[in-house]
Structures are given as structure tokens and as C-alpha cells.
Amino acid sequence: MRPVGSKYLLEEPLGRGATGTVWRARQRETAGAEAAVAGQPGETVAIKVLKEELASDPDIVMRFLRERSVLLRLTHPNIVRVRDLVVEGDLLALVMDLVDGPDLHRYLRENGTFSPVAASLLTAQVADALAASHADGVVHRDLKPANVLLRQYDGQMYPMLTDFGIARLADSPGLTRTHEFVGTPAYVAPESAEGRPQTSAVDVYGAGILLYELVTGRPPFSGATALEVLHQHLSAEPRRPSTVPDPLWTVMERCLRKNPDERPSAENLARALRVVAEGVGVHANPAQIAAAEGVAALLAPDPAPAPVPDVPGAPDANSATQVLPPNTAQAAYDPNAATSFLPHTAGPQGAADPTTVLPSTGAADPTTVMPPMPQGRPGQYDPQGPYGQNQQNPQNPDQPHPWQTQLRAARDRNEQTQVQYLDPNEDPLRRRPQRQAARPQHQPQQPRQQQPQQRPAPRRSTPQPEQYSPPPQPQRYAPEPQRPAREPRPPRQRSANPMKIPGLGCLKGCLFTIVILVVASWLIWELTPLHTWVGQGKGYWDQISDWAGSVSDWVKNLNSSSGGN
Numbered sequence: 154m155r156p157v158g159s160k161y162l163l164e165e166p167l168g169r170g171a172t173g174t175v176w177r178a179r180q181r182e183t184a185g186a187e188a189a190v191a192g193q194p195g196e197t198v199a200i201k202v203l204k205e206e207l208a209s210d211p212d213i214v215m216r217f218l219r220e221r222s223v224l225l226r227l228t229h230p231n232i233v234r235v236r237d238l239v240v241e242g243d244l245l246a247l248v249m250d251l252v253d254g255p256d257l258h259r260y261l262r263e264n265g266t267f268s269p270v271a272a273s274l275l276t277a278q279v280a281d282a283l284a285a286s287h288a289d290g291v292v293h294r295d296l297k298p299a300n301v302l303l304r305q306y307d308g309q310m311y312p313m314l315t316d317f318g319i320a321r322l323a324d325s326p327g328l329t330r331t332h333e334f335v336g337t338p339a340y341v342a343p344e345s346a347e348g349r350p351q352t353s354a355v356d357v358y359g360a361g362i363l364l365y366e367l368v369t370g371r372p373p374f375s376g377a378t379a380l381e382v383l384h385q386h387l388s389a390e391p392r393r394p395s396t397v398p399d400p401l402w403t404v405m406e407r408c409l410r411k412n413p414d415e416r417p418s419a420e421n422l423a424r425a426l427r428v429v430a431e432g433v434g435v436h437a438n439p440a441q442i443a444a445a446e447g448v449a450a451l452l453a454p455d456p457a458p459a460p461v462p463d464v465p466g467a468p469d470a471n472s473a474t475q476v477l478p479p480n481t482a483q484a485a486y487d488p489n490a491a492t493s494f495l496p497h498t499a500g501p502q503g504a505a506d507p508t509t510v511l512p513s514t515g516a517a518d519p520t521t522v523m524p525p526m527p528q529g530r531p532g533q534y535d536p537q538g539p540y541g542q543n544q545q546n547p548q549n550p551d552q553p554h555p556w557q558t559q560l561r562a563a564r565d566r567n568e569q570t571q572v573q574y575l576d577p578n579e580d581p582l583r584r585r586p587q588r589q590a591a592r593p594q595h596q597p598q599q600p601r602q603q604q605p606q607q608r609p610a611p612r613r614s615t616p617q618p619e620q621y622s623p624p625p626q627p628q629r630y631a632p633e634p635q636r637p638a639r640e641p642r643p644p645r646q647r648s649a650n651p652m653k654i655p656g657l658g659c660l661k662g663c664l665f666t667i668v669i670l671v672v673a674s675w676l677i678w679e680l681t682p683l684h685t686w687v688g689q690g691k692g693y694w695d696q697i698s699d700w701a702g703s704v705s706d707w708v709k710n711l712n713s714s715s716g717g718n
């Protein structure tokens with residue numbers, strides 16, 4: 154690592170999740186060669202500052218340093234790019250591209266559900282991102298609408314998957330143990346909930362839930378408590394919504410299989426969803442309809458799914474329940490809560506005794522989901538205890554522990570710099586912003602009926618009229634025009650029709666014109682003597698000249714009668 158803290162200026166919080174707070178920040182100087190993206194002074198970026206609990210955990214710091222290269226090399230048009238990783242004092246932060254657009258959770262809440270075609274095409278792009286990361290051996294493990302940002306470009310919206318590697322970073326023995334999972338209850342795959350080995354198939358399960366939620370507005374499994382939701386993932390079958398066409402349901406149902414080996418690979422999922430989108434629109438031709446009806450054949454599983462690596466140094470599975478506070482399983486459950494660290498519902502302790510396994514900071518409280526870390530807990534960093542600062546490696550008392558060496562090196566290189574703030578009284582790291590609390594430049598939410606053009610295509614139970622051809626991916630990292638420092642951020646705009654329907658406006662105009670012409674013709678026919686003339690077989694000019702003759706006769710008569718007087 155190298156001194157990068159002074160390169161960025163935190164400006165305002167964009168949102169807060171379980172693992173940290175995301176800030177809008179500005180680049181002050183060009184970053185060094187170690188960063189994946191050097192950036193330009195004045196450029197705006199997003200910085201996720203990891204929570205103190207994470208930053209002070211030596212396992213996580215080690216993992217942060219070790220996974221740096223993985224996070225930095227993960228590039229795809231549908232993945233939010235990590236530009237740099239910052240280690241400074243007790244600060245751990247990821248510098249990312251700033252995505253100008255809402256996250257999918259917020260978008261769904263504000264604009265309602267997607268049509269089957271639009272949902273298929275959006276999820277296909279998410280599946281593209283997953284396929285690329287799985288090919289690189291990286292499993293996301295926390296797919297959910299809040300982790301999909303909608304980037305606006307050229308009047309269209311592109312889903313951008315974010316928080317890659319965060320679940321992996323957080324999956325430390327200090328925070329989770331072998332029979333806990335990292336994830337969001339509504340989106341957790343059965344094998345994760347149960348503590349079985351996980352593979353990239355957990356992301357495909359998450360994509361299935363996402364697809365379901367996009368079309369129906371809610372995930373397939375819900376419950377009053379997180380534990381109830383987990384049990385449903387394990388044993389309940391998803392119910393088919395009436396609005397989902399057959400081919401799309403085939404895809405959803407395969408993604409939501411309990412057995413991970415029966416789920417399609419992310420690559421096949423993306424391909425299948427595009428076939429479905431083509432085949433369920435009203436403009437589909439017979440070949441496209443037939444292809445969509447046969448989509449099951451495209452959903453082959455991944456022959457070699459990417460495994461989720463074991464957590465190194467995790468203590469014995471049986472020890473976990475000894476440190477978790479009891480009796481929190483009935484806490485109110487918010488399906489859209491932030492990522493949680495919850496124990497599994499099965500395994501050595503099983504689901505039979507749910508009240509003894511959930512930490513008190515369960516999913517009911519998205520801002521405090523980290524379980525408390527009791528003294529002496531395995532993997533916990535204790536400055537006074539073993540492996541803490543000024544402590545020695547127990548294997549070799551003359552040598553510092555390996556994590557100390559790495560961390561010290563990183564901090565030494567950062568020593569000469571400091572994170573700079575706009576105003577010392579406004580130290581953003583000391584503030585405790587609420588999720589989405591401050592977006593000063595954001596326009597106030599307008600009533601829905603005032604901006605109907607911003608809604609996605611309404612949900613319908615019949616095949617959709619949209620004929621969507623996947624938009625060409627923009628040149629993702631083309632340099633953007635620089636904004637001067639402190640320039641107010643332009644208001645975010647949502648596209649009225651993210652999946653554009655070519656010619657729709659023209660069609661509406663034509664129909665309107667035809668209606669006007671028909672009504673005008675009818676009025677002329679009814680209100681003028683036209684039909685009489687037509688009945689008498691008289692031409693238009695004949696009738697006009699008759700009228701003109703009558704008028705001139707009348708004028709002559711008038712003149713002659715006044716002359717006689």
C-alpha cells in the first residue's frame with residue numbers, strides 16, 4: 154500500500170450499510186501507480202469507509218490487504234470498479250467509481266415493479282457480471298437490490314453490481330464462524346443458511362430472488378423474523394406469481410432450486426433471460442416464441458462452480474453458540490435490512506433450538522448488525538492480548554506476528570499523509586449519517602402522478618409489448634468531463650423508460666392524428682350541406698358558382714329597387 158489518504162476528500166455521505174458508510178468524495182491528486190485507476194484532481198469518486206469493527210479486526214485487515222489485487226482487477230461493464238484501497242491509521246476504505254443513479258432497492262420502492270421483459274433484461278446484465286466474476290473465482294455472496302446501482306448513460310439505465318468482496322472481507326473468524334453466514338436473509342441460499350459448502354451457485358440463487366422481486370415487488374420468502382425466512386429458504390417452495398409468463402417462471406424456478414447443482418450457471422442464466430425477453434414480447438415472431446418456450450434446455454448447471462474458500466483460522470463450529478447472545482430469533486424482521494451476520498439454522502445446533510443461536514444484533518437492526526465481540530473471542534484483535542500491537546508471535550517470540558508486519562508496513566507508508574476534511578467541525582468520519590440521509594443535490598421526491606414518464610413499463614399479466622434489443626454497452630471508462638471543485642452535483646434523473654420501446658412516440662402521434670381526421674370528416678359531413686350536394690350529384694364548384702350567381706342577383710335586385718325609389 155502507499156500513501157493515498159491525502160488523495161481524497163470526503164464530501165458527503167451517500168448511504169450507510171452493515172459494513173460501512175459510502176461517501177461521495179473528490180480526488181485531490183492523481184493517485185500513484187499502485188491504484189488501479191490513477192484518477193484526476195477534481196474527479197468525483199465514491200469511497201466506502203469500512204466500519205471500525207472491521208478496521209480494527211486484524212483478520213479483516215489481513216484479508217483486505219491480501220484481496221486487494223482481486224478487487225482491483227475485477228472489471229466488467231456491469232461491475233462497479235474498485236479504483237483503490239486505502240489503509241490509513243485505523244481507516245480501511247475502498248475507492249470506487251461514483252455511480253450516478255439510485256440503487257435498485259430504492260428504484261423499486263419509488264417506481265414500482267418491472268415488466269417481465271424489462272426484469273429479464275436487467276437481470277441478464279447482472280448475470281453477465283456474475284459470470285465474469287465467477288470465471289475469476291470470485292463469488293459475490295450478497296446479491297440484493299441495494300447492491301445493484303443503476304447507472305444512467307445516454308438516456309438508458311445499466312445495472313452495476315457493487316460490494317464485491319465485501320462479504321468475503323467481512324467473513325472473518327472475528328465476526329463470523331463456520332456455522333454462520335454473511336448475507337441478507339431474504340436473499341440467502343439454502344446451503345448458506347445451513348452451513349453447507351457454498352459455491353458460485355449461491356449468487357445464481359440470489360439472482361433468482363432478485364428477478365422475482367423485480368417482477369412482483371417482494372422476494373419469494375418472507376416472515377416475521379429472520380429465522381422464519383431462513384426456514385422458508387430451506388423447506389418452502391416459491392409460489393408462482395400470476396404475472397409471470399411460463400418461460401420466465403421456468404428460469405426463476407430453476408434458479409431457486411434448493412439443490413445448488415440444479416441451478417444454471419450465471420452465463421447460461423444470462424443467455425436464457427435474453428431468449429425469454431425476446432420470446433415474451435408482443436412483437437415476438439414464432440421462432441422467438443418457440444425458443445422461449447424451450448428455455449429449460451438452456452439452463453444447464455455450471456460443471457465447475459467457483460467455490461467459496463474456507464475461512465482461514467475459523468474456530469470449531471461448536472464454539473459459536475457459546476458466544477452468541479440468546480433469544481433474539483423473534484426480533485422483527487425487515488426483508489430489506491442490510492447485510493447480516495447470522496448463525497445458521499441447522500448444523501450441529503440445528504434449527505430445533507432457534508432461540509439460542511441468533512446474535513442480539515440480528516437483521517432487525519440494520520445499523521447494528523455486527524454481533525458484539527466479547528473479550529478473548531477467537532480472531533478478535535485485542536491490543537493488550539495475544540497478537541495485539543506490541544505483542545509477539547507465539548510461534549516465534551522474537552518475531553512480530555505476520556499481520557503486525559503487514560499492517561505496520563502499510564501504515565508506515567501512509568504516515569506522511571492524512572485524510573483531509575472539508576471542515577474540522579464537520580469531520581465526516583465522526584458523523585453518524587443515516588442511510589440516504591444527505592443527498593443535498595437530490596431533487597425532492599415528486600408525487601408519482603407528476604412524473605408518469607419516469608415509471609418503468611407497468612406490470613402486466615400478458616406478454617409484454619416491449620421489443621427490447623440490448624443496448625450497446627457504453628464505453629465504460631471513457632474519461633468524463635471534469636467538474637470544478639465543489640460544483641453542485643446535477644440532480645439525478647431517472648429515465649422514464651429504461652428499456653426504450655422504439656417508435657412508441659411516433660405510433661402514438663399517428664394514432665392521434667388519425668382520430669382527429671376521422672372526427673373532423675364526420676363533422677364536415679354532418680354539419681355542412683355536403684351530403685345534399687353529393688345526393689344531387691352536384692360538384693363543389695357548381696354549388697359555389699350557383700351561390701355566387703344568387704348573391705349577385707340579389708345585389709342587383711337591391712340596387713334596382715333602391716334606384717326606382
Ligand SMILES: Nc1ncnc2c1ncn2[C@@H]1O[C@H](COP(=O)(O)OP(=O)(O)OP(=O)(O)O)[C@@H](O)[C@H]1O
Nearest residue numbers: 167168169170171172175199251252256299491492
Ligand atoms: N459506487 C457508488 N456510487 C454511488 N453511490 C453508491 C456507491 N456505492 C454505494 N452507494 C450508495 O451508498 C449506499 C450504501 O451502500 P452500502 O454498500 O454501504 O449499502 P448496502 O449495500 O445496503 O450495505 P451492506 O451491503 O453493507 O448491507 C447504496 O445504497 C448506494 O445508494
